[in-house]
Amino acid sequence: MGKGQPSYTDEEFVAAIRHGDDRALAQLYRLHLPMVLHLVQQNSGTEDEAKDVYQEGVMVFYEKVRDGSLELSCQIKTYLYAVCRRLWLKRLAEKGRYGGRLDDHEPYLVTGAEADLALAEQRDQQFALMEQALSQLGEPCRSLLEGYYLLDKSMQQLTAEFGYTNADNAKNQKYKCLVRLKKLFFTHYQEEEQF
Numbered sequence: 001m002g003k004g005q006p007s008y009t010d011e012e013f014v015a016a017i018r019h020g021d022d023r024a025l026a027q028l029y030r031l032h033l034p035m036v037l038h039l040v041q042q043n044s045g046t047e048d049e050a051k052d053v054y055q056e057g058v059m060v061f062y063e064k065v066r067d068g069s070l071e072l073s074c075q076i077k078t079y080l081y082a083v084c085r086r087l088w089l090k091r092l093a094e095k096g097r098y099g100g101r102l103d104d105h106e107p108y109l110v111t112g113a114e115a116d117l118a119l120a121e122q123r124d125q126q127f128a129l130m131e132q133a134l135s136q137l138g139e140p141c142r143s144l145l146e147g148y149y150l151l152d153k154s155m156q157q158l159t160a161e162f163g164y165t166n167a168d169n170a171k172n173q174k175y176k177c178l179v180r181l182k183k184l185f186f187t188h189y190q191e192e193e194q195f
Contacts, residue, residue, distance in 0.1 A: 010076045017065045029058055032077055036084045043088060053091065059086040060120045133184035141177035148174055 008016060008024055016024035025155060033054055038052035040144055056169040057080050064070035079082065099162040142161055154168040155174075 013076060014070065014072065017062060025058075025062065028076065029054075032080050035077065035081060039081070039085060040088050044092065045088065049088075049091070053084050053087045054080075056087055071187065089093055091134070121150070124148055135186075136184055137177065137181055138175055140173075141180060144170075144174055145177050145181060 008027065013024055013028050017028070022187065032132075033051075036054040036057065037047060037050045040045065040053055044051075060082060060083050061070070061076070074082075134145070137145070144158060144162060147158050153161070155170050158164070159170040160166050160172070162170065162173075
């Protein structure tokens, strides 16, 4: 490794990342980037595309480590390769530059990464649907829910900000807004499921 940087085993990487060690994550990122650059560039991709794919792959790994759901049955390098390879083949297929099927090579890379990637993609899709529902919600509901859930504002702060007479009225309005948001979200979610 570079001068002054500790060298981690896979277990040490996972433990350090789980405890919020940004240096370990940065070192892991640098360590395996060349592998993904090679993979993507040898398969019709550019350096920027490789970096995008690798960033996504590292985020899947990072989120699984942080939430404690990572079940690593291989080396981190293999896991990242499998995730990034799958992401790249999917991008090629979307661009019409990959004629094979994504599962043609699956027996050779059984790492558990595929399931993790599928869950991450599903969660991203749900976030996009929630964002779409939030944008259709309108004001003041949108700002009220964003203030409470995303900006961690207290009911007292929201009461003052939105001019409610007391915190109970603000809480009641937040509940009504949340019910409307859920209806919008599930309407969009059901529409997506039909396609």
